[in-house]
Amino acid sequence: MMPDHxxxxxxxxxxxxxxxxxxxxxxxxxxxxxxxxxxxTRVRTEAGVGTxxxxxxxxxxxTGHPRPEPGSRPPLP
Amino acid sequence: MTTLLGWLAGLGLAAGLAMGFGxxxxxxxxxxxxxxxxxHVPAVWVxxxxxxVGLVASIAYLARRRPGVDRLAxxxxxVGTVFLGVNIVTGAIWGKPTWGxxxxxxxxxxxxxxxxxxxxxYLLLRGAIEDRERGARYAAVLGxxxxxxxxxxxxxxxxxxxxxxxxxxxKPGASTIPPVIxxxxxVNFVALALLGAYFVARRARxxxxxxxxxx
Numbered sequence: 001m002m003p004d005h006x007x008x009x010x011x012x013x014x015x016x017x018x019x020x021x022x023x024x025x026x027x028x029x030x031x032x033x034x035x036x037x038x039x040x041t042r043v044r045t046e047a048g049v050g051t052x053x054x055x056x057x058x059x060x061x062x063t064g065h066p067r068p069e070p071g072s073r074p075p076l077p
Numbered sequence: 078m079t080t081l082l083g084w085l086a087g088l089g090l091a092a093g094l095a096m097g098f099g100x101x102x103x104x105x106x107x108x109x110x111x112x113x114x115x116x117h118v119p120a121v122w123v124x125x126x127x128x129x130v131g132l133v134a135s136i137a138y139l140a141r142r143r144p145g146v147d148r149l150a151x152x153x154x155x156v157g158t159v160f161l162g163v164n165i166v167t168g169a170i171w172g173k174p175t176w177g178x179x180x181x182x183x184x185x186x187x188x189x190x191x192x193x194x195x196x197x198x199y200l201l202l203r204g205a206i207e208d209r210e211r212g213a214r215y216a217a218v219l220g221x222x223x224x225x226x227x228x229x230x231x232x233x234x235x236x237x238x239x240x241x242x243x244x245x246x247x248k249p250g251a252s253t254i255p256p257v258i259x260x261x262x263x264v265n266f267v268a269l270a271l272l273g274a275y276f277v278a279r280r281a282r283x284x285x286x287x288x289x290x291x292x
Contacts (some may be wrong), residue, residue, distance in 0.1 A: 003176040005102075012113040012170040016120075016163050020272065023159050026278050034286040049195040 082275040089268030095156040096261040099239035119266035127157030135217035152280035184237035195223035
């Protein structure tokens with residue numbers, strides 16, 4: 001009869017738990033990343049950013065200063 | 078549905094551990110190291126099952142070109158590779174005290190290693206081709222070729238002289254395993270199959286979300 005080798009039994013179950021648990025964690029992480037990406041896209045779309053570039057140029061700057069008219073800008077050297 | 082599968086898998090795993098360590102007795106010849114078989118054997122059955130799903134889905138994809146079927150093939154082959162990895166590692170851990178070696182290039186172990194590498198190549202191929210449709214088509218062909226090797230793995234112990242013992246269950250004729258050990262094996266198989274189904278469902282959902290994000 002063979003000796004018991006509990007260490008090998010524990011190692012086999014531990015490695016199994018690490019592989020399957022690691023795969024499960026990878027799935028959860030990917031789902032979370034995709035959910036964040038989806039929420040970010042929705043937030044940007046609701047704010048009108050990233051959807052229509054022409055409307056974006058007509059928005060006032062974040063500091064509240066009006067953008068200069070194209071004709072008032074000095075010519076490039 | 079996916080959440081329910083997850084809970085059922087969790088309950089199944091708890092039942093499997095109880096069967097493997099609480100109900101099943103110490104095996105007469107191998108001692109307690111035989112308890113590794115309650116993971117090693119069901120893991121390869123789940124891998125076979127997942128690869129079969131992948132095979133059918135790959136054939137269906139080549140026939141109909143439906144993205145949902147391709148996602149199922151991708152998810153099933155990936156999950157099958159994970160379970161085959163579990164099978165190979167636990168087999169090596171069992172082999173050291175029983176055979177005196179972690180690994181030997183006998184027919185069964187070599188054929189399993191070949192299938193494992195083929196499915197790793199399948200997953201690499203998926204990530205390597207940018208054109209999704211072309212990648213799916215090539216992966217479907219490789220998935221079919223790789224899955225067709227499974228009978229070779231199963232029958233290798235009959236066709237060649239190997240250190241690995243012949244199948245105890247998936248063979249013609251009555252099982253020679255004591256009923257209590259057989260029950261423990263089957264409970265663990267059901268638990269890991271539920272876990273595999275849960276992984277496939279969740280992976281397919283992630284793949285669908287990834288495609289949506291990229292579109």
